[in-house]
Amino acid sequence: EIVMTQSPATLSVSPGERATLSCRASQSVHINLAWYQQKPGRAPRLLIYGASTRATGVPARFSGSGSRTEFTLTISSLQSEDIAVYYCQQYNNWPPLTFGGGTKVEIK
Amino acid sequence: QVQLVESGGGVVHPERSLRLSCEASRFIFSNFAMHWVRQAPGKGPEWLAVISYDGNDKYYADSVKGRFTISRDNSKNTLYLQMNSLRVEDTAMYYCARGSFVSTGYNFDGWGQGTLVTVSS
Numbered sequence: 001e002i003v004m005t006q007s008p009a010t011l012s013v014s015p016g017e018r019a020t021l022s023c024r025a026s027q028s029v030h031i032n033l034a035w036y037q038q039k040p041g042r043a044p045r046l047l048i049y050g051a052s053t054r055a056t057g058v059p060a061r062f063s064g065s066g067s068r069t070e071f072t073l074t075i076s077s078l079q080s081e082d083i084a085v086y087y088c089q090q091y092n093n094w095p096p097l098t099f100g101g102g103t104k105v106e107i108k
Numbered sequence: 109q110v111q112l113v114e115s116g117g118g119v120v121h122p123e124r125s126l127r128l129s130c131e132a133s134r135f136i137f138s139n140f141a142m143h144w145v146r147q148a149p150g151k152g153p154e155w156l157a158v159i160s161y162d163g164n165d166k167y168y169a170d171s172v173k174g175r176f177t178i179s180r181d182n183s184k185n186t187l188y189l190q191m192n193s194l195r196v197e198d199t200a201m202y203y204c205a206r207g208s209f210v211s212t213g214y215n216f217d218g219w220g221q222g223t224l225v226t227v228s229s
Contacts, residue, residue: 032211034215034216036153036216043203043219043222044153046215046216049215050210050211089153089216090213091211091213092212092213094155094213095155095167095168096155096169096170097143097155099152099153099154102152
């Protein structure tokens with residue numbers, strides 16, 4: 001099973017500033033990685049797949065990068081509506097499909 | 109826009125059974141693989157099971173293999189999860205999700221609102 005590790009657990013960012021979230025895989029997943037946003041009381045929402053391709057309707061301030069074992073989700077200019085928990089998920093080796101433990105983004 | 113509506117959750121004693129349903133609309137259900145994913149309070153999502161578009165192929169997480177069964181009825185646009193021998197650690201929000209196959213595997217491009225399962229004596 002591929003273990004996904006996210007850091008930091010909590011990220012405090014001022015409005016308009018850049019937020020950088022990390023995700024590490026226990027072995028290479030190539031670029032077969034997705035990012036999700038989950039707001040309180042809501043289901044996760046797909047943001048990024050293929051490590052860097054934005055899903056339909058996702059604002060351009062969200063970008064993904066990385067390959068193999070190291071990945072980054074960047075929010076270029078944090079908005080209040082971006083407050084959420086963000087999860088990465090690998091789909092290179094499965095079953096099982098596996099998620100990270102999440103990074104909570106809060107307003108500083 | 110994908111619409112998925114789960115039902116069937118509730119409070120159940122350990123070792124008992126429960127069946128979850130997920131009704132799909134606004135897309136051609138029979139064209140897509142479907143998944144169940146759960147999320148315990150304060151934890152990340154945990155993938156549980158997938159069923160192919162035609163129901164012929166199924167895969168499970170080790171944590172539920174032999175206890176849970178995924179199935180679908182394409183004539184009713186409905187996905188199911190039969191959960192037997194429930195444990196306290198199965199307590200979670202259960203989501204159905206549409207699978208989007210990319211390269212080598214699935215991400216989840218549509219989710220229901222979830223149904224809460226609580227296993228407690």
